[in-house]
Amino acid sequence: MSSSKSLIYFLKHAQLRLTExxxxxxxxYGIDGRELGVLRVLTDGEPASQQQAASRLGIDRTTxxxxxxALEGKGLVVRRPHADDRRRNVVELTEAGRDILDRGGRAxxxxxxxxxxxxxxxxxxxxxxALATLVTGEPxxxxxxxx
Amino acid sequence: MSSSKSLIYFLKHAQLRLTExxxxxxxxYGIDGRELGVLRVLTDGEPASQQQAASRLGIDRTTxxxxxxALEGKGLVVRRPHADDRRRNVVELTEAGRDILDRGGRAxxxxxxxxxxxxxxxxxxxxxxALATLVTGEPxxxxxxxx
DNA sequence: TATTGTTATACTCTATAACTATA
DNA sequence: TATAGTTATAGAGTATAACAATA
Numbered sequence: 001m002s003s004s005k006s007l008i009y010f011l012k013h014a015q016l017r018l019t020e021x022x023x024x025x026x027x028x029y030g031i032d033g034r035e036l037g038v039l040r041v042l043t044d045g046e047p048a049s050q051q052q053a054a055s056r057l058g059i060d061r062t063t064x065x066x067x068x069x070a071l072e073g074k075g076l077v078v079r080r081p082h083a084d085d086r087r088r089n090v091v092e093l094t095e096a097g098r099d100i101l102d103r104g105g106r107a108x109x110x111x112x113x114x115x116x117x118x119x120x121x122x123x124x125x126x127x128x129x130a131l132a133t134l135v136t137g138e139p140x141x142x143x144x145x146x147x
Numbered sequence: 148m149s150s151s152k153s154l155i156y157f158l159k160h161a162q163l164r165l166t167e168x169x170x171x172x173x174x175x176y177g178i179d180g181r182e183l184g185v186l187r188v189l190t191d192g193e194p195a196s197q198q199q200a201a202s203r204l205g206i207d208r209t210t211x212x213x214x215x216x217a218l219e220g221k222g223l224v225v226r227r228p229h230a231d232d233r234r235r236n237v238v239e240l241t242e243a244g245r246d247i248l249d250r251g252g253r254a255x256x257x258x259x260x261x262x263x264x265x266x267x268x269x270x271x272x273x274x275x276x277a278l279a280t281l282v283t284g285e286p287x288x289x290x291x292x293x294x
Numbered sequence: 295t296a297t298t299g300t301t302a303t304a305c306t307c308t309a310t311a312a313c314t315a316t317a
Numbered sequence: 318t319a320t321a322g323t324t325a326t327a328g329a330g331t332a333t334a335a336c337a338a339t340a
Binding site: 005006007008009010011012013014015017018019022033037040057058108112115116118119123124126127128130131132133134135136137 | 152153154155156157158159160161162164165166169180184187204205255259262263265266270271273274275277278279280281282283284
């Protein structure tokens with residue numbers, strides 16, 4: 001008989017546990033892991049409209065509205081109308097937003113390292129690369145330890 | 148700068164995608180992936196009370212009630228009062244339940260293989276082992292391909 | 295007509311609290 | 318008093334539908 005736990009179980013519970021660690025690590029900065037994800041995607045590449053940012057995160061644009069409402073309420077982002085297309089909002093991080101992204105990002109990275117610490121040597125990198133392949137259809141962009 | 152996608156993103160989306168495949172694979176059998184998980188845990192080791200089964204799955208006992216209501220409604224399980232402790236229910240699979248577990252289990256295994264097919268050779272096994280280590284604190288019990 | 299952001303709403307999933315029957 | 322199962326309820330998280338402004 002096969003292992004009593006299926007892959008889907010491991011994925012679910014790994015995510016739950018990492019989310020817990022992330023939430024605890026980010027609590028001092030007043031954000032949670034998903035809000036950090038939004039901050040990250042907003043500074044990742046070209047300035048993005050709300051809808052583009054939502055698409056990059058794989059969430060609905062209506063969900064993005066709620067995240068940005070919260071982040072704007074905390075003074076971490078500002079919405080400005082796009083110069084050429086006034087239907088769009090360009091969302092930018094405030095100085096406080098960049099500070100939280102920076103420090104919160106380090107805290108989240110540390111939480112991820114702690115989560116992965118039971119894995120020896122290159123296994124953690126291989127895990128992330130394998131997941132990246134499964135999700136994106138191509139190998140992870142993480143080629144060397146750079147965090 | 149690190150990869151734009153975090154581990155938590157990969158875990159979340161890997162789970163979403165595998166859940167989709169699982170749901171599609173199990174639809175012909177009238178159950179979804181979580182119901183198959185319940186059927187599996189009910190036949191995994193000693194006969195279990197509802198609460199024991201819930202604990203093994205990492206869900207609340209009230210959630211288990213709803214799952215068993217559904218599975219009993221489909222004729223796949225029966226609840227019987229425990230002989231020695233009449234507060235408990237012993238939950239057993241019906242013949243139909245065993246049939247669905249068997250055929251649905253194979254369909255789900257096939258979906259998992261399909262999901263993992265982009266990974267070469269031993270990488271899939273290593274992925275599962277690494278996740279098992281992270282979730283349970285010990286290496287996976289999957290020692291050989293047996294499914 | 296189509297698209298962006300927004301709002302209102304509904305749905306899924308799950309847990310907490312309170313009840314019952316047993317122990 | 319404590320526990321197993323149940324019920325009612327509430328909360329988190331997310332999406333769908335409809336709307337205003339703009340293209």
